[in-house]
Amino acid sequence: MKWLVAFGAFWYDFIVGDSIVLAIGGVATLVLGYLAVRTMGEAAPQVIMPAVVLVTLLASLPLWARR
Amino acid sequence: MPMSEVLLVAGAFLASAVEMVETVTIILAVGITRGWRSALIGAVVALVVLLVTVAALGPSLVEYVPLDVLRVVVGLLLLIFGLQWLRKAILRASGLKELHDEERLFGEHVSELKAEPAVDTHAAIDWTGFVVSFKGVLLEGLEVVFIVLTFGANSGRFDLAVAGALAACVLIGLVALVVHRPLSRVPENAIKFGVGMMLMAFGTFWLGEGVGVEWALSDLTIVLLMVLYGGAAAGLVAFLRPRAGVTQPAAEASVS
Numbered sequence: 001m002k003w004l005v006a007f008g009a010f011w012y013d014f015i016v017g018d019s020i021v022l023a024i025g026g027v028a029t030l031v032l033g034y035l036a037v038r039t040m041g042e043a044a045p046q047v048i049m050p051a052v053v054l055v056t057l058l059a060s061l062p063l064w065a066r067r
Numbered sequence: 068m069p070m071s072e073v074l075l076v077a078g079a080f081l082a083s084a085v086e087m088v089e090t091v092t093i094i095l096a097v098g099i100t101r102g103w104r105s106a107l108i109g110a111v112v113a114l115v116v117l118l119v120t121v122a123a124l125g126p127s128l129v130e131y132v133p134l135d136v137l138r139v140v141v142g143l144l145l146l147i148f149g150l151q152w153l154r155k156a157i158l159r160a161s162g163l164k165e166l167h168d169e170e171r172l173f174g175e176h177v178s179e180l181k182a183e184p185a186v187d188t189h190a191a192i193d194w195t196g197f198v199v200s201f202k203g204v205l206l207e208g209l210e211v212v213f214i215v216l217t218f219g220a221n222s223g224r225f226d227l228a229v230a231g232a233l234a235a236c237v238l239i240g241l242v243a244l245v246v247h248r249p250l251s252r253v254p255e256n257a258i259k260f261g262v263g264m265m266l267m268a269f270g271t272f273w274l275g276e277g278v279g280v281e282w283a284l285s286d287l288t289i290v291l292l293m294v295l296y297g298g299a300a301a302g303l304v305a306f307l308r309p310r311a312g313v314t315q316p317a318a319e320a321s322v323s
Contacts, residue, residue: 014209015144017151026147029271030139034278045280049271050292053146054299060154061303062163064310 025056079231093203096176101196109200142274149266162311268292
């Protein structure tokens with residue numbers, strides 16, 4: 001059981017890392033890209049997907065923090 | 068050679084170089100405190116395990132997993148991985164997170180290893196040294212294996228991805244052999260910045276292809292995405308630096 005927890009923790013750390021926002025943003029890029037392809041045609045996902053990636057990066061940073 | 072293949076080799080090379088710098092620090096610390104035999108055997112065994120993993124998983128990934136599924140899964144993981152690397156590089160370049168200090172890490176490893184019971188390093192393998200060296204190379208190398216597998220699987224060019232990664236291993240290994248101390252002058256954060264951008268660009272590109280996007284600029288899209296993400300990241304560093312109370316130019320910190 002202990003080994004299983006350690007194994008899970010390793011993969012969680014490997015994929016999710018310091019910020020879960022990044023993993024959520026990655027999945028959001030996939031979902032919104034898929035929906036855009038199905039409903040908006042060719043051009044829209046080519047703008048939407050990079051935009052979602054940039055928003056994810058922004059959201060993961062402490063933009064208003066002070067050291 | 069097509070542009071996407073050049074970028075693929077560069078990505079594998081740079082990612083491997085960053086991880087190798089960290090690995091060399093561990094091997095040096097083990098070699099100096101516990102003996103070179105154990106340090107090098109541990110490193111070589113880990114390297115063999117990593118190469119076998121690539122050889123075993125690589126071809127079967129391409130053979131048994133449908134291309135679109137592979138692109139979605141690989142694209143998603145690469146994108147998340149790239150975001151992690153770039154976020155960390157932005158935080159370090161802006162001064163909100165400490166830069167990776169190989170000299171300090173080396174000192175910490177040496178102190179920890181010296182605290183272990185002493186051994187006759189000329190007699191046999193020192194298992195503490197072997198395990199630390201093996202674990203260090205294996206864990207740092209896993210990220211490289213992941214990148215090589217994903218790059219290779221999606222492009223169908225495992226040879227190029229492996230060649231890029233191995234070239235970095237040989238180069239950094241040779242430099243470490245000559246310098247014989249932690250490679251603290253390698254611009255680790257700047258390389259991480261570049262690799263993060265590349266992984267994000269490849270990730271977005273393949274994720275898009277996986278869900279059915281036909282990128283208007285074909286492979287050139289990858290370069291365009293790198294420029295876009297790189298520009299945004301540079302802007303974010305400039306925005307965050309005053310908040311961290313850092314006054315020197317951003318470019319200087321990103322390469323220190």
